Amino acid sequence: MREAHKTEATEDYVELIDDLIRVNGEARLVDVASRMGVTQPTASKTLARLQRDGYVNSEPYRSIFLTEQGKELATQSRLRHEIVLDFLLAIGVSRDTAIRDSEGMEHHVSEETLRVFKKITRAKIKK
Amino acid sequence: MREAHKTEATEDYVELIDDLIRVNGEARLVDVASRMGVTQPTASKTLARLQRDGYVNSEPYRSIFLTEQGKELATQSRLRHEIVLDFLLAIGVSRDTAIRDSEGMEHHVSEETLRVFKKITRAKIKK
């Protein structure tokens, strides 16, 4: 669909895989599927696309690894996601809502807006 | 895709049709397509879906009308869009960026966050 949207699934997947590797030591398909709220075949097919596009590597029946490209996108996405989440919290949105809203908003926020968000978050926190 | 996303195209279309009717007196397919940045056959097919789902009415080769349901969604979407846009402007995002970012963010902002946005916008403007 619209410009920003095309990368949305990719961003959410690599961010999640990165998180699973940090927390669990590895990223298994079964966990990717459950955390994304999709069936395993759906996750499997999406991961095949990510592999085709150079974001992940994995051998059949084995766990999933991020390529350099995948790691870069994951880091960048996580940062953006954190900035948006922290901003929403800083301006007084409840934690649950901030978590939900940031999950979608993150993909549509430009660098310029991120800078403004960061500045406001810093100001609110310092008080 | 994800929950909020499913309604995104619908919201953008009804909002645009509403706008075209206000400004031009009627909504023609050719204008919907050009404003959405898609080809006419694509717009035509999407409008068929909107009609199927009860948001619009139109007879072949004639202009497009919103149903009551369509008008409600359009109004609601326009309001949300305005709140997000005004908020971004109020916190110091440039007009061009605010227009672009709000177009995507609007669909992912909950009622709770909208209330916070409105309050901050009011405060910033009053100064």
Added chain:
DNA sequence: CCTATAATTTAGCCAAGGCTTAGTTTATAC
């Protein structure tokens, strides 16, 4: 009025992202 042009529809293609059902491989537990 007729004809050229513009608007719209039809048909048929594609990719992404969903699903279910069924098979295969790997891991676990006895």
Added chain:
DNA sequence: GTATAAACTAAGCCTTGGCTAAATTATAGG
């Protein structure tokens, strides 16, 4: 070590939202 369960893959289907090319209808000018 083998049976069972869990994880994963394969196959096949669907909807949405894109496209192009071709046919049809409406509109405007002369």
